[in-house]
Structure formats: C-alpha cells, structure tokens
Amino acid sequence: MAVARPTTLVLRALGLGDLLVAVPALRGLRSAHPGDRLVLAAPAPLAPLTALIGAVDAVLPATGLDSPLPARLSPPPSLAVNLHGAGPQSTRALLALKPDRVWAYAHPELPEVDGPRWRDREHERLRWCRLLAAYGVGADPDDLDLAVPDEPPPVAGAVVVHPGAAYGSRRWPAGRFAAVAAALRRAGHRVVVTGSAAERELATGVAVRAGLPPAAVLAGRTGLLELAALIAAARLVLCGDTGVAHLATGYRTPSVLLFGPTPPAEWGPPDREGQVVLWKGSGPGETFADSPDPALLELGVPEVLAAASRALELTDDDRQGRLSVTVASQ
Numbered sequence: 001m002a003v004a005r006p007t008t009l010v011l012r013a014l015g016l017g018d019l020l021v022a023v024p025a026l027r028g029l030r031s032a033h034p035g036d037r038l039v040l041a042a043p044a045p046l047a048p049l050t051a052l053i054g055a056v057d058a059v060l061p062a063t064g065l066d067s068p069l070p071a072r073l074s075p076p077p078s079l080a081v082n083l084h085g086a087g088p089q090s091t092r093a094l095l096a097l098k099p100d101r102v103w104a105y106a107h108p109e110l111p112e113v114d115g116p117r118w119r120d121r122e123h124e125r126l127r128w129c130r131l132l133a134a135y136g137v138g139a140d141p142d143d144l145d146l147a148v149p150d151e152p153p154p155v156a157g158a159v160v161v162h163p164g165a166a167y168g169s170r171r172w173p174a175g176r177f178a179a180v181a182a183a184l185r186r187a188g189h190r191v192v193v194t195g196s197a198a199e200r201e202l203a204t205g206v207a208v209r210a211g212l213p214p215a216a217v218l219a220g221r222t223g224l225l226e227l228a229a230l231i232a233a234a235r236l237v238l239c240g241d242t243g244v245a246h247l248a249t250g251y252r253t254p255s256v257l258l259f260g261p262t263p264p265a266e267w268g269p270p271d272r273e274g275q276v277v278l279w280k281g282s283g284p285g286e287t288f289a290d291s292p293d294p295a296l297l298e299l300g301v302p303e304v305l306a307a308a309s310r311a312l313e314l315t316d317d318d319r320q321g322r323l324s325v326t327v328a329s330q
Contacts, residue, residue, distance in 0.1 A: 006078035008036040011069070011094055013062040013084055015166065016224075016243025018124075019046055020144070020250055021267070022083050023053055025128035028139025029081065030055035032132075036078070041069055048225050052147045052250075069093050079103065083128050086118045103135050121284070123266055142270045146228070146250035153229040154222055159189045159308075160230060162239035163206050164199035164219075169261045169289040170240045172296055172304075174202060178209035179301045180238065180308060185210060189235065189312070194227065194244065195219030236312050238304070240296070241267055249275065254311040256304060260296030261285025274314040276307045 008029060012022050019042060030038055037057045040050060044061035062069055065084070080094040082104035091104040091113055104110075105118040116134040119127070129139040163177040181191050191212055193203040197220035207217045222230060228247055231237060237248040237255040241262055246269075248255040254274035257264070261284060264277045281295030 004075070005035060005037045006033075007073055007075075008033050008038045008079045008081065009041060009060070009073060009077040009094070009097065009099065010038065010081045011041045011062070011084045011090060013041055013043065013064055015043070016046060016049070017241075017246045017267070019049065020146075020243065020246035021124045022128055023055075023146075023250070024125055024139045024141050024143045025083055025132055026053060026055040027143055028129065028132050028137050032137040033079070039073065039077075045224065048223070049228065052149060052228065054147065065089050065093055069097060073097060076100070081132075083131070087113075103131065105131060121266060123268075144246075144250050144270070145252070146232075146247070148232045148251070149225040149229045151225050151229045153233040154218055154226055155190065155192055155230060156233040157190065157235050158230070158233075159184050159191045159236045159312075160194055160234045160238070160244075161191060161206065161210075162194045162237065162242060162244045164195040164202055165240045165242045167288055168291055169286055169293045170242065170296070171292055172240055172258050172299065173292060174206050175209065176299075176301050176304070177238070178206045180305050181206060181210035181212065183305050184236075184308060185212060187309075192216045192218050192230075194222065194230070236308060238308055245269070254314045256307045256311055258296060258299055258304065260299075261287055261289070261293035274311055276311050278304065278307060 039058045039060050040056045041060040041062040043063045047059040050056040076097055077099040080099035080102045082091050082094055084090040086105055087107040088109040091110055094102055102113055104113050104115045106115045125141040129141045132139050161177055161181045163174055165171045185191050193207045195203040200220040203217050203219035231247040231253055232251040234253050237253050239245050240258045245257045249269040256276045259279040260281055264279050268277050269275050278299050280298035285293040
C-alpha cells in the first residue's frame with residue numbers, strides 16, 4: 001500500500017499581491033520539504049497562478065478568516081505555516097486542523113506557539129522569510145520571478161495602464177491616468193487599460209478621456225493567466241500599489257508604481273533597473289480610506305509621465321533578455 005505524502009499546509013488567504021510577495025517563502029518551504037505535498041490555503045481564483053510559482057501542489061479554497069478553514073485534509077497536516085498575519089485568529093485557524101507542528105509568529109494569547117516576535121513596518125517579503133529562518137529554513141526575499149504562462153497575451157508590447165485598486169486610498173485620480181495614457185498614445189505607444197469586471201466603468205472612462213479605442217479596454221476581459229501573459233509581454237506597466245504591480249515585478253517588466261498610503265519600504269519591489277517607484281509620503285497613511293491618500297495626490301502628471309518615459313528607455317533587446325532569464329530560472 002502506498003504511503004501518503006506528508007502535507008505542509010500554508011495559510012495565505014489574501015489577494016493577488018499578497019500571494020506574490022509570499023513567493024520567496026513558498027519556494028523556501030518547497031526546498032526544505034521536497035517530499036511533502038504543499039497545500040496553499042488561498043482564494044480559489046488565484047489557483048491558476050500558483051502553477052507559475054513552481055512550489056504549490058494544490059490550493060485549499062479560503063478567503064479571509066471569517067469562516068473556519070475547510071477541513072479537507074486527512075490525515076491532518078504534518079506542518080501548518082501561518083503566512084497570513086500576526087495572529088491570533090490566523091494561527092488559531094491552523095491549530096483547529098490539529099497539525100503535528102505549527103510555524104507562526106508568537107502571540108501572547110497563544111503561549112503554545114513558540115515563534116519569533118512580530119515586527120511592525122517590516123517589508124512583507126522579508127517578514128515571511130524571517131519567520132522561516134527562525135525555524136531553520138532559508139529563503140531568498142528577492143526570489144520573485146514567475147514563469148510565463150502558456151497562454152498568448154491579449155496584446156504584446158503594450159503600455160498597460162491599471163487605474164484601479166482595492167481601496168480608494170490607493171487610486172491615483174482617473175483623470176491623471178488618462179492624461180498620462182493620452183501622452184503615451186500620442187508618442188506612438190499602444191496603450192491598453194486593465195482592471196477587474198467591477199472596474200470596467202473606471203477603465204472605460206480613462207480610455208475615453210485618453211482618446212483610446214474601445215478595444216483598448218481590457219478590464220473584465222482577461223482571466224488571471226491572460227493578465228499575467230499581458231504583463232509579461234508588456235513594454236511598460238503604470239499602476240498603483242496593486243497586485244498588477246507585483247506581477248510586473250515577477251516578470252521584471254518596466255514599470256512605474258505609484259505608492260500611497262503604504263510606503264514602498266513595506267510593499268515595494270526590489271531595486272531593479274526599469275522599475276520606478278514614486279512615493280511622496282513621510283509614513284504610512286490610512287489604508288482603508290475611500291479617497292486617494294495625500295501622498296498619492298502629491299504625484300503630478302508631468303512627474304509620472306517623465307518616469308514612464310525613462311522606464312520605456314529599456315531596449316527591446318534588454319527586455320527579451322530579461323524574459324529569457326525569467327523562463328530559464330523556473
């Protein structure tokens with residue numbers, strides 16, 4: 001009779017950007033436990049993207065912590081790893097599955113979990129690598145490259161403008177996105193506007209004001225793998241602090257990333273050629289506010305357009321070389 005592989009269960013029941021900053025930690029766990037079945041508890045829509053990471057065997061659908069984790073693991077996990085938050089709720093969700101071991105940050109309400117101490121304002125990539133290091137597992141916080149999907153991109157070589165974000169605090173004004181998009185269109189670049197189905201009205205408004213044709217609006221028309229293929233093949237990505245920004249980082253695509261209210265020191269990309277981070281804040285703002293953060297409003301159209309022009313100076317030969325490195329590294 002075949003012996004079942006041990007299961008390592010990782011909790012990261014958050015969004016796209018949250019998944020992508022956890023890639024180094026996921027790869028560290030895969031290297032440390034090559035014989036385990038690595039199951040990621042995360043939102044089901046993100047499952048297709050996990051194939052591009054090369055570390056996850058299966059996704060256990062889970063979104064947030066409002067409901068208990070689905071108890072679909074039999075036998076219980078040999079190891080449960082909390083890459084979700086500081087606890088105690090997230091750690092309790094894992095303890096409820098009766099794993100043999102739990103790796104998590106320490107919390108005074110859970111004295112049975114002997115983990116390292118949580119640090120506020122730590123970069124998210126470094127935070128989870130530090131957690132693993134406390135248990136003897138190494139992970140490279142800059143190991144963020146993603147495999148390119150097999151799906152062809154909807155458009156190749158486009159300037160991708162992504163005006164949406166999960167919270168209003170992270171949304172640079174639509175009129176400013178449109179002004180930059182219009183200038184790039186006049187300069188001869190093919191510009192497309194992306195977003196979710198719920199952001200299609202926003203994307204259409206940006207496209208109309210920028211003088212773009214209806215076909216340039218891709219919001220609500222791409223699946224997650226198509227979006228990844230689009231970003232991988234793009235000449236430039238312009239967006240706020242969103243999941244799309246982390247896709248651009250994963251493909252080393254030239255990008256202009258507009259930060260506010262969260263500082264790039266906590267969520268920004270590594271310092272790489274062609275990825276421009278713009279930030280005018282002095283500290284964290286109100287993440288869940290409905291209106292754009294003041295630091296974001298400090299960024300004007302001329303400054304963002306100039307940054308986009310600089311990022312576009314990355315030659316096509318350099319771009320192809322970077323994609324080749326990304327694919328070969330998987």
